[in-house]
Amino acid sequence: MAGLLPEGNDMPADGSLPRGVNVGADSRTMSAYIHVPFCRVRCGYCDFNTYTASELRGTSQSTYIDELSREIELSGSVLTRAGVPKRPLTSVFFGGGTPTILPATDLVRALELVRNEHGLEPCAEITTEANPDTITPEYVEILAEAGFTRLSLGMQSAVPSVLATLDRTHNPASVSAAVQAAHEVGLEVSIDLIYGTPGETLDQWRQSLEAAISLNTGHISAYALIVEDGTALERRIRRCELPVPDDDLEADMYELADELLKAAGFQWYEVSNWSKSLEQRSVHNLTYWQGNDWWGYGPGAHSHIGGTRFWNLKHPA
Numbered sequence: 001m002a003g004l005l006p007e008g009n010d011m012p013a014d015g016s017l018p019r020g021v022n023v024g025a026d027s028r029t030m031s032a033y034i035h036v037p038f039c040r041v042r043c044g045y046c047d048f049n050t051y052t053a054s055e056l057r058g059t060s061q062s063t064y065i066d067e068l069s070r071e072i073e074l075s076g077s078v079l080t081r082a083g084v085p086k087r088p089l090t091s092v093f094f095g096g097g098t099p100t101i102l103p104a105t106d107l108v109r110a111l112e113l114v115r116n117e118h119g120l121e122p123c124a125e126i127t128t129e130a131n132p133d134t135i136t137p138e139y140v141e142i143l144a145e146a147g148f149t150r151l152s153l154g155m156q157s158a159v160p161s162v163l164a165t166l167d168r169t170h171n172p173a174s175v176s177a178a179v180q181a182a183h184e185v186g187l188e189v190s191i192d193l194i195y196g197t198p199g200e201t202l203d204q205w206r207q208s209l210e211a212a213i214s215l216n217t218g219h220i221s222a223y224a225l226i227v228e229d230g231t232a233l234e235r236r237i238r239r240c241e242l243p244v245p246d247d248d249l250e251a252d253m254y255e256l257a258d259e260l261l262k263a264a265g266f267q268w269y270e271v272s273n274w275s276k277s278l279e280q281r282s283v284h285n286l287t288y289w290q291g292n293d294w295w296g297y298g299p300g301a302h303s304h305i306g307g308t309r310f311w312n313l314k315h316p317a
Contacts (some may be wrong), residue, residue, distance in 0.1 A: 011310060015078045021306030022083040028306075030087040031287045032114045034068070035298030036099040037316055044232035045194075045225060046169040049314050050097040058317030065106050067316075068297055069113050075295045076117045083306060084293075088119035089260045091284040094128035099135060104142035111138035111146060114297075123274040125149055125283040127190075133170040135178035137185075144185035148281075151182045152221075158211035159204045162197045165242065167232070172211075181214045186282060190219035195257065198242035199227055199235070205253045206260070213264045218280035220266060222257045222271050224250050 020078050020221040038061050039050045059067070079086070092114060094107055107128060120126075140151065144307065155175045158161050182189050191212045213219055225245060229236050231270075236242045258268060266274035270289060275281045287294055288304075296303045300314040305315070 008310070015074060015083075015304060016102040017078060017082040017310075018308055021308050022085070023306060025084050025087070025293065025306060028087075029090040029287060030118065031093070031284055031292065031294040032089050032118065033090065033265065033294055033296040033301055033303075034099075034110055034114070034286075035296065035301040036064070036102060037097045038064075038185045039096065041167065041169055042232075043160040044165075046090040047199075047228035047231050048097065051316065052069075052254050056316065058188065061102060063100070065109050065113075066314070068110055069074065071297050071312075072117050075297070079295075080183060080304070082305070086118065088121045088123055089295075090121050090292075091127070091287055092124040093284040096129055097314070098131050099128045100139065100272060104139045107148075108142060108146040110147070112287070116176050120147075126133050126265065127152055127282070127284060129179070129192075131170055131173040132178045135174075135181055135182040140182050140187060141185050142290060144187055148187065148256045150188045150190065151178075152192060153178055153182075154192050154244075155208075155212060156192065156194045157200075157204075158208040159200070162200050162204060162208070165197050165199060165233075166194065169199050175211075176215060179217060188219070189215070189217040190221060190282065191217050193220065193222045193257075195222060195253040196238060196245045198245055202249065202252055202256065206256060209257055209260045215262065217274070218276045219282065220275075221256070222259060222261075223272050224254065273289060 033228050035049070039048050040051055042050065042052055053133040053260050092111060095108070099107060111126060128148060128149045129152045131154050131307050153175065156166060156168055160172065179189050193208055193212055227237060227245060233242070237244055261274045262268070265276050267276070268283050270285055271284065273285060294303060294304070296311070298312065299316045301310055302309060
């Protein structure tokens with residue numbers, strides 16, 4: 001489980017927001033983040049607020065959308081009481097965990113719930129994160145028909161030994177199959193990579209970058225591995241089973257990513273993100289960076305309305 005929440009003031013029992021959050025709201029966009037806190041296996045490096053089936057005390061994946069619906073309804077009444085005008089969502093992002101561990105119909109239902117509460121812009125960006133081995137042609141077809149526009153695919157590496165160190169369980173070959181399935185139904189695809197895994201070489205990182213570029217997607221994210229306290233990876237490093245990541249090597253890896261991605265036609269637009277065009281930039285990423293409004297639904301999710309940040313209790317129960 002991830003670390004302690006940041007310090008803050010207690011939230012009123014009715015969820016009321018402070019005065020003034022409505023000021024300037026018409027000049028800000030509104031988005032939604034939907035947290036799906038379930039994974040089949042906990043990756044050794046991960047300290048996100050996620051749970052495997054054996055850790056789900058007092059809650060169930062099968063009833064999760066029912067529980068989520070109550071928070072979505074609450075958010076509408078809280079915003080109305082605060083005088084925040086209703087604005088259609090410019091983006092909806094399903095993050096995790098592994099959102100695609102749920103049936104596609106569950107994600108569709110959650111999208112319908114936020115659409116009914118807030119409305120959607122005509123060209124709203126609707127994204128879900130996914131592990132490659134959870135994606136099938138049938139799954140993405142259901143998403144596309146419901147209005148999803150984008151898949152953020154957790155490739156992480158093309159090198160089996162690096163994936164093993166990260167405790168990633170997918171077969172590298174499944175990445176291209178997932179990308180092809182998504183493209184066939186018209187979804188944009190973003191590839192997520194991680195660099196700086198203990199023992200990973202610059203040549204191995206180059207191999208992963210070249211593999212990601214060859215998938216012909218319009219967006220690639222490359223994140224530096226952070227060894228978080230309390231994770232299985234941190235314990236293995238502390239026991240000297242794995243080397244400590246090298247900061248200078250990670251800097252070289254970042255520069256290599258920028259070099260190869262630019263040569264392949266990608267434009268850097270945010271610390272860890274590159275896209276082939278302005279239209280293929282992540283609208284949801286930019287919502288955070290530009291200080292717009294968003295409501296984060298689900299356990300541990302953070303929200304930001306009119307300069308006020310608040311967050312949910314962490315366990316799904």
